[in-house]
Amino acid sequence: xxxxxxxxxxxxxxxxxxxxxxxxxxxxxxxxxxxxxxxxxxxxxxxxxxxxxxxxxxxxxxxxxxxxxxxxxxxxxxxxxxxxxxxxxxxxxxxxxxxxxxxxxxxxxxxxxxxxxxxxxxxxxxxxxxxxxxxxxxxxxxxxxxxxxxxxxxxxxxxxxxxxxxxxxxxxxxxxxxxxxxxxxxxxxxxxxxxxxxxxxxxxxxxxxxxxxxxxxxxxxxxxxxxxxxx
Amino acid sequence: xxxxxxxxxxxxxxxxxxxxxxxxxxxxxxxxxxxxxxxxxxxxxxxxxxxxxxxxxxxxxxxxxxxxxxxxxxxxxxxxxxxxxxxxxxxxxxxxxxxxxxxxxxxxxxxxxxxxxxxxxxxxxxxxxxxxxxxxxxxxxxxxxxxxxxxxxxxxxxxxxxxxxxxxxxxxxxxxxxxxxxxxxxxxxxxxxxxxxxxxxxxxxxxxxxxxxxxxxxxxxxxxxxxxxxxxxxxxxxxxxxxxxxxxxxxxxxxxxxxxxxxxxxxxxxxxxxxxxxxxxxxxxxxx
Ligand SMILES: Nc1ncnc2c1ncn2[C@@H]1O[C@H](COP(=O)(O)OP(=O)(O)O)[C@@H](O)[C@H]1O
Ligand SMILES: [Mg+2]
Numbered sequence: 001x002x003x004x005x006x007x008x009x010x011x012x013x014x015x016x017x018x019x020x021x022x023x024x025x026x027x028x029x030x031x032x033x034x035x036x037x038x039x040x041x042x043x044x045x046x047x048x049x050x051x052x053x054x055x056x057x058x059x060x061x062x063x064x065x066x067x068x069x070x071x072x073x074x075x076x077x078x079x080x081x082x083x084x085x086x087x088x089x090x091x092x093x094x095x096x097x098x099x100x101x102x103x104x105x106x107x108x109x110x111x112x113x114x115x116x117x118x119x120x121x122x123x124x125x126x127x128x129x130x131x132x133x134x135x136x137x138x139x140x141x142x143x144x145x146x147x148x149x150x151x152x153x154x155x156x157x158x159x160x161x162x163x164x165x166x167x168x169x170x171x172x173x174x175x176x177x178x179x180x181x182x183x184x185x186x187x188x189x190x191x192x193x194x195x196x197x198x199x200x201x202x203x204x205x206x207x208x209x210x211x212x213x214x215x216x217x218x219x220x221x222x223x224x225x226x227x228x229x230x231x
Numbered sequence: 232x233x234x235x236x237x238x239x240x241x242x243x244x245x246x247x248x249x250x251x252x253x254x255x256x257x258x259x260x261x262x263x264x265x266x267x268x269x270x271x272x273x274x275x276x277x278x279x280x281x282x283x284x285x286x287x288x289x290x291x292x293x294x295x296x297x298x299x300x301x302x303x304x305x306x307x308x309x310x311x312x313x314x315x316x317x318x319x320x321x322x323x324x325x326x327x328x329x330x331x332x333x334x335x336x337x338x339x340x341x342x343x344x345x346x347x348x349x350x351x352x353x354x355x356x357x358x359x360x361x362x363x364x365x366x367x368x369x370x371x372x373x374x375x376x377x378x379x380x381x382x383x384x385x386x387x388x389x390x391x392x393x394x395x396x397x398x399x400x401x402x403x404x405x406x407x408x409x410x411x412x413x414x415x416x417x418x419x420x421x422x423x424x425x426x427x428x429x430x431x432x433x434x435x436x437x438x439x440x441x442x443x444x445x446x447x448x449x450x451x452x453x454x455x456x457x458x459x460x461x462x463x464x465x466x467x468x469x470x471x472x473x474x475x476x477x478x479x480x481x482x483x484x485x486x487x488x489x490x491x492x493x494x495x496x497x498x499x500x501x502x503x504x505x506x507x508x509x510x511x512x513x514x515x516x517x518x519x
Pocket of ligand 2: 041042043084157
């Protein structure tokens with residue numbers, strides 16, 4: 001198994017949030033995690049990259065136990081993380097933000113490809129990250145992750161606060177990357193339409209637990225969707 | 232002509248004093264946000280290293296480098312044992328480093344007594360219109376400006392500097408970009424301490440070397456960093472030491488050094504009243 005999570009628990013202080021989460025992701029999968037606000041999706045992603053401590057359970061990447069590894073070591077194995085809110089270094093220039101991404105994974109940083117996906121970034125290289133618009137910041141966050149040639153991308157609501165046409169564009173980029181480079185993606189989303197458009201598997205999170213795997217077609221049924229996501 | 236020169240001399244002397252005493256604190260307070268009350272004691276340790284090694288026969292320049300390395304290592308030990316526990320907690324780090332400063336100065340008093348042998352000032356002097364001046368005093372501002380430029384190059388023109396700035400801004404994300412954040416904090420605090428020791432070492436030949444050596448530097452250092460503000464620490468430090476040096480220097484020239492120091496503090500209050508986020512913030516806003 002490419003990426004596997006077993007009975008994972010984590011939380012903040014005395015409060016447990018993520019409970020007994022198990023998840024298997026095959027190489028080349030796009031696994032979408034859906035769920036209402038506050039169920040623990042971000043907490044799960046932070047635990048996967050290592051910002052939050054694992055309380056119990058396992059995280060295995062290509063068979064290697066990762067749950068005790070510090071965040072930077074996980075990143076260097078080729079795991080890219082785009083946090084909710086984008087996590088742009090606002091005082092660093094766009095170029096510097098991208099160069100920071102070189103610390104993920106290994107190999108030659110694919111600047112030309114990233115600029116082909118997001119041409120706006122090339123026009124703004126000297127500008128400070130904090131001066132970009134919301135949509136541009138999302139593109140920068142994604143571009144910065146891709147610069148590191150990741151093998152697994154953890155994306156936490158990359159479409160949040162982004163205008164619809166850019167969301168579609170980002171969806172296309174993700175689908176293409178997945179097709180062309182075999183990038184494996186775990187994508188947390190509220191924006192169901194585009195997420196389901198590119199998903200290969202889909203899990204629902206509720207109260208800190210991942211509930212059953214749901215077929216994409218089941219979620220096109222408004223009744224099922226409402227039950228799981230209250231939308 | 233001679234008046235102009237002696238005013239300029241006093242001005243450069245004030246500027247060097249502010250800039251050099253602030254050097255380490257620019258990093259530790261300006262970048263890392265640690266209110267390091269032991270900053271003066273790191274300068275004292277630098278001066279002690281110079282006094283001991285010079286009086287054992289080492290020339291001044293290598294003694295200054297030795298002092299820089301020694302305080303750098305001590306700074307890293309301090310980060311590991313004390314500072315690391317208090318990041319983001321202003322009051323706790325203030326109390327902890329204040330405690331450290333007392334331990335260091337009192338410890339030195341017990342260990343080495345009330346004073347150490349002095350170090351002769353190198354380079355001799357020169358005369359301008361029958362007043363005599365020390366060449367070393369003119370070397371100090373040049374060194375201060377030079378080190379500030381070097382700091383700028385390291386921070387803004389190297390990959391390591393970029394990682395440091397990214398870490399100070401958002402450690403969680405820097406970590407997810409493969410940066411070993413703990414190591415960055417350790418080395419950055421070490422570098423700040425090394426610069427403090429470096430400055431203390433440079434001032435060793437100018438004054439009495441005792442356990443309270445650092446006291447006269449602490450307030451000017453804090454004043455310079457706080458007036459500079461965090462928007463652009465390098466340019467800010469240049470601006471605030473330039474402006475405050477002018478105030479202190481001119482009042483020092485007219486009414487003596489006590490009045491000069493008092494006017495420095497008054498000017499600080501005035502500047503912070505007008506520019507609460509510091510001088511570099513004013514510049515940054517204009518640039519946008
Ligand atoms: N830093 C924090 N400290 C304490 N509780 C938190 C913190 N961040 C989030 N929580 C709580 O954890 C729960 C899950 O939050 P989160 O993982 O952000 O949910 P989601 O991403 O699914 O919207 C929420 O109840 C939230 O209030
Ligand atoms: Mg969230």
